[in-house]
Amino acid sequence: DVKVTQSSRYLVKRTGEKVFLECVQDMDHENMFWYRQDPGLGLRLIYFSYDVKMKEKGDIPEGYSVSREKKERFSLILESASTNQTSMYLCASSRRQGYYGYTFGSGTRLTVV
Amino acid sequence: DQQVKQNSPSLSVQEGRISILNCDYTNSMFDYFLWYKKYPAEGPTFLISISSIKDKNEDGRFTVFLNKSAKHLSLHIVPSQPGDSAVYFCAASARGAGSYQLTFGKGTKLSVIP
Numbered sequence: 001d002v003k004v005t006q007s008s009r010y011l012v013k014r015t016g017e018k019v020f021l022e023c024v025q026d027m028d029h030e031n032m033f034w035y036r037q038d039p040g041l042g043l044r045l046i047y048f049s050y051d052v053k054m055k056e057k058g059d060i061p062e063g064y065s066v067s068r069e070k071k072e073r074f075s076l077i078l079e080s081a082s083t084n085q086t087s088m089y090l091c092a093s094s095r096r097q098g099y100y101g102y103t104f105g106s107g108t109r110l111t112v113v
Numbered sequence: 114d115q116q117v118k119q120n121s122p123s124l125s126v127q128e129g130r131i132s133i134l135n136c137d138y139t140n141s142m143f144d145y146f147l148w149y150k151k152y153p154a155e156g157p158t159f160l161i162s163i164s165s166i167k168d169k170n171e172d173g174r175f176t177v178f179l180n181k182s183a184k185h186l187s188l189h190i191v192p193s194q195p196g197d198s199a200v201y202f203c204a205a206s207a208r209g210a211g212s213y214q215l216t217f218g219k220g221t222k223l224s225v226i227p
Contacts, residue, residue: 004156031213040122042219043157043202090156094213101147101204102215104156 003027006091006105013112019078021108023091029103030096032074034058034066036087037107043090049074050096081112116140117205119218128227132190136203136218139184143205147215148177148188151200160201161188193225 007022025032033048035058045058047066055066063085067075074093078085088109092102118137126132136146144165149157163170163177163186170177176189190197203218 006156009154037151040219043217048214088154092156096213101159101162102157104149104158106156107154109154 004091004093004103004105006089006108008108009106011108011110013078013081013110015082015112017078017081017112019081019110019112021076021078021089021091021110023074023076023093023105024072025074025091025093025103026072027093027095027103028071029093030071031094032068033092033094033102034064034074034076035090035092036060037090038087046076078110083112086110086112114139115218116143117203117216117218119201119203119221121221122219123222123224125224125226126193128195128225129192132188132193132197132223132225134188134190134201134203134221134223136186136188137184138186138205140205140207140216141184142207142209143216144209145206146177146179146186147204147206148175149202149204149217151202151220157202190223193223195225195227198223198225 004025034046035043049068065077090107091105094102147162148160150160151157179186200220200222202220204215
C-alpha cells in the first residue's frame with residue numbers, strides 16, 4: 001500500500017521555537033506539497049517541490065521554509081514558531097506526469113503555545 | 114481570487130437520502146476534477162475524479178457530474194450513510210496546460226443524520 005508518512009500526529013511547541021515537520025513518501029513521486037488546513041479557510045498551499053533541491057512558494061509561505069535533499073523526503077520548517085501557526089499541516093505527493101491526483105499523509109496537528 | 118468555490122460550508126442530510134455537494138470553478142483551463150474526503154485528524158483521501166471529456170463518472174454510491182458550460186460540478190452520494198459524514202473538498206487541475214498542481218475549494222462539511 002502506497003504511503004505518505006508524516007513523522008508526528010500531534011505536536012506542541014513553544015513560541016519562538018524552531019519546528020521541523022517531516023514527510024516521507026514511498027511512491028517515487030516527483031512532486032511534494034505542504035498545506036495547512038484551518039476551519040473556514042480550506043487547504044492552503046505553503047510550499048511545493050517538483051524535484052530534489054527544488055522548491056517553489058505557494059500561497060502562504062511567510063514564516064516557513066522547506067528542504068528537499070532526497071526525492072522521498074520533504075521537510076517543512078517553522079523558523080520561529082508563532083501562535084498563528086497553530087494548525088493542521090498536511091503533506092502530499094504526486095507524479096509529475098500521467099496525473100492521478102495527490103496522496104496525502106495523515107497530517108500533523110501543531111499547537112504553538 | 115478563488116478559482117474553485119464551494120459555496121456551502123455545511124450540509125445536513127438524513128441517512129438514506131441523497132447528498133448533493135456543489136462546486137463551481139472560474140478557470141476555463143481546468144480539465145480534470147477530483148473530490149477528496151477528509152475525516153477529522155486525518156489526511157484527505159481521494160474519492161472520485163472526472164475528466165473534462167466526460168460529463169459523468171460513477172463509482173458505487175458516488176457520482177460526479179460535470180457541466181462545462183456552467184463551469185459547475187457536483188458530487189452525488191446515494192444513499193447517504195452516517196460514515197459519509199466528513200469534509201469534502203473539490204479540486205481542479207489544468208493538465209492540458211501542463212500544470213498538475215491542484216487548486217482546492219474550501220470544503221463542505223457533510224453531516225449525515227441517522
